[in-house]
Amino acid sequence: MLDDFMVRATLAGLGVVLAAAPLGCFVVWRRMAFFGAATAHAAVLGVALSLALSMSVFVGVLAVSLLMAVTVSLLSDRGYAMDTLLGVMAHSSLAFGLVAVSFLSDVRIDLMAYLFGDILAVGRTDLAIIWGGSLLVLGLTLWRWQALLLTTVNADLAYAEGMDPSRERLILTLALAIVVAVAIKVVGVLLIAALLIIPAATARPFSRTPERMAMAAAGLGALAVLGGMWGSWQWDTPTGPTIVCVSATLFAVLAGLARSLPGRHGAV
Amino acid sequence: MALPQTPLIQADGLNLRINDNPILQDITLSLSAGEIVTVVGPNGSGKSTLLRALIGAMTPTSGRITRAAGLRLGYVPQRLHIDPTLPLSVRRFLNLPRRHARRAIDEALEQAGIPGRADSPLTALSGGQFQRALMARALIDAPNLLMLDEASQGLDQAGTADFYRQLEHIRDRLGCGILLVSHDLHVVMRAADRVICLNHHICCQGRPEAVSAAPEYRALFGTDDETALALFRHNPHHHPHDAHTEPDHAG
Numbered sequence: 058m059l060d061d062f063m064v065r066a067t068l069a070g071l072g073v074v075l076a077a078a079p080l081g082c083f084v085v086w087r088r089m090a091f092f093g094a095a096t097a098h099a100a101v102l103g104v105a106l107s108l109a110l111s112m113s114v115f116v117g118v119l120a121v122s123l124l125m126a127v128t129v130s131l132l133s134d135r136g137y138a139m140d141t142l143l144g145v146m147a148h149s150s151l152a153f154g155l156v157a158v159s160f161l162s163d164v165r166i167d168l169m170a171y172l173f174g175d176i177l178a179v180g181r182t183d184l185a186i187i188w189g190g191s192l193l194v195l196g197l198t199l200w201r202w203q204a205l206l207l208t209t210v211n212a213d214l215a216y217a218e219g220m221d222p223s224r225e226r227l228i229l230t231l232a233l234a235i236v237v238a239v240a241i242k243v244v245g246v247l248l249i250a251a252l253l254i255i256p257a258a259t260a261r262p263f264s265r266t267p268e269r270m271a272m273a274a275a276g277l278g279a280l281a282v283l284g285g286m287w288g289s290w291q292w293d294t295p296t297g298p299t300i301v302c303v304s305a306t307l308f309a310v311l312a313g314l315a316r317s318l319p320g321r322h323g324a325v
Numbered sequence: 326m327a328l329p330q331t332p333l334i335q336a337d338g339l340n341l342r343i344n345d346n347p348i349l350q351d352i353t354l355s356l357s358a359g360e361i362v363t364v365v366g367p368n369g370s371g372k373s374t375l376l377r378a379l380i381g382a383m384t385p386t387s388g389r390i391t392r393a394a395g396l397r398l399g400y401v402p403q404r405l406h407i408d409p410t411l412p413l414s415v416r417r418f419l420n421l422p423r424r425h426a427r428r429a430i431d432e433a434l435e436q437a438g439i440p441g442r443a444d445s446p447l448t449a450l451s452g453g454q455f456q457r458a459l460m461a462r463a464l465i466d467a468p469n470l471l472m473l474d475e476a477s478q479g480l481d482q483a484g485t486a487d488f489y490r491q492l493e494h495i496r497d498r499l500g501c502g503i504l505l506v507s508h509d510l511h512v513v514m515r516a517a518d519r520v521i522c523l524n525h526h527i528c529c530q531g532r533p534e535a536v537s538a539a540p541e542y543r544a545l546f547g548t549d550d551e552t553a554l555a556l557f558r559h560n561p562h563h564h565p566h567d568a569h570t571e572p573d574h575a576g
Contacts, residue, residue: 086408212382214402216377216381217380218422
């Protein structure tokens with residue numbers, strides 16, 4: 058039933074979900090949802106730069122996302138309000154990115170492909186980059202898990218254990234930039250944050266520990282990828298947005314279910 | 326008599342400025358095993374900053390902090406907000422960052438006075454229970470230095486008295502040093518072996534009785550603390566009136 062490009066697309070989606078699920082949990086716990094979205098918006102500028110300099114889109118996006126994330130972290134230490142700062146950075150880099158792309162008249166590019174992803178066009182190289190990046194992020198997250206978690210609970214408790222919370226925050230920022238860079242082909246710039254946040258939020262009421270929440274988020278993310286692939290095949294809809302629609306539907310249904318179950322303490 | 330021993334933690338000439346405001350000025354202090362030291366001072370006098378500098382969360386502008394080799398630090402923060410999106414049971418919290426056996430956790434919770442709550446979400450605990458969970462986590466690795474920031478806040482009067490009694494038990498059981506910060510003068514005076522009166526710099530320090538009589542202390546807190554002194558005097562068991570610096574725990 059599945060043609061070869063469908064297999065590649067499915068594998069690409071599952072690859073992104075594998076890293077996005079545990080990372081998305083940290084994004085939710087640390088209230089960084091807007092941070093994820095802002096990093097993703099900045100990626101459009103990265104796309105424009107990579108096309109202008111004819112280098113790998115992955116590298117360009119990674120560089121700009123990192124630059125954006127580090128700038129925001131540095132400026133927020135100087136007393137700017139984080140959400141204001143992110144609003145300024147995210148939308149101006151998106152605007153500059155769109156304007157920059159319009160100058161590249163000799164390169165025919167389909168901007169829609171970067172805004173909403175083009176998962177069906179994933180090639181073997183893309184697949185290798187996606188899985189390479191995802192496994193790297195997953196490995197990083199698992200390796201630093203306890204330190205990241207304690208830093209999230211309370212930075213002072215982490216200091217008292219001799220850890221360096223600012224280093225852990227940097228690792229999260231780095232991981233976020235990598236996920237954005239690898240996911241751009243799958244769901245596109247505008248929907249990356251959905252893949253980070255929605256599965257984690259859906260998993261929350263059914264999880265007693267952080268680990269279970271991360272695993273449940275991964276399962277729900279995979280379900281959304283499979284359901285979205287099937288749905289877009291069935292109804293001929295754009296695949297990236299369909300994946301997000303399935304994810305959102307799962308959230309709505311399960312959140313309703315959680316409310317009707319007694320004895321759940323979860324809140325999102 | 327107290328024998329001279331290597332201090333667990335020592336600060337030499339500590340200065341800390343935030344935005345050009347001197348928060349800590351020339352702080353020199355040390356703390357040894359078996360000692361309960363309380364830092365008192367008005368709000369905004371730099372108490373919490375001092376504690377955070379000692380645990381390494383703030384970098385002093387100048388001065389030096391020396392920790393004894395192999396120091397195991399237990400820290401109880403002033404307040405801890407657990408985001409409701411983070412599912413964290415008491416057991417999982419006590420397993421951060423090191424995992425412990427089920428038995429060890431059950432025992433730690435029992436000693437902290439919240440037996441059988443290992444599987445409760447942290448967010449479901451009352452203020453007092455939450456404080457006990459924080460304490461259980463700080464104690465589970467048998468620290469040789471325990472630091473508490475306003476740890477009795479949120480407890481009622483009976484709870485607070487109970488809390489300070491518990492501190493003495495912990496000190497006796499683990500032989501650890503305890504450094505706590507408080508503005509609750511009344512109870513502080515009962516439990517401490519030594520009081521450090523802080524108002525950005527150390528105004529005075531010494532045994533509770535001596536400090537509450539010191540003019541620097543009275544200038545900060547007024548003479549309103551007769552009740553505190555009375556409370557202290559009514560508890561001669563832990564604070565014999567002789568000149569010994571080591572409290573009597575034989576009985």
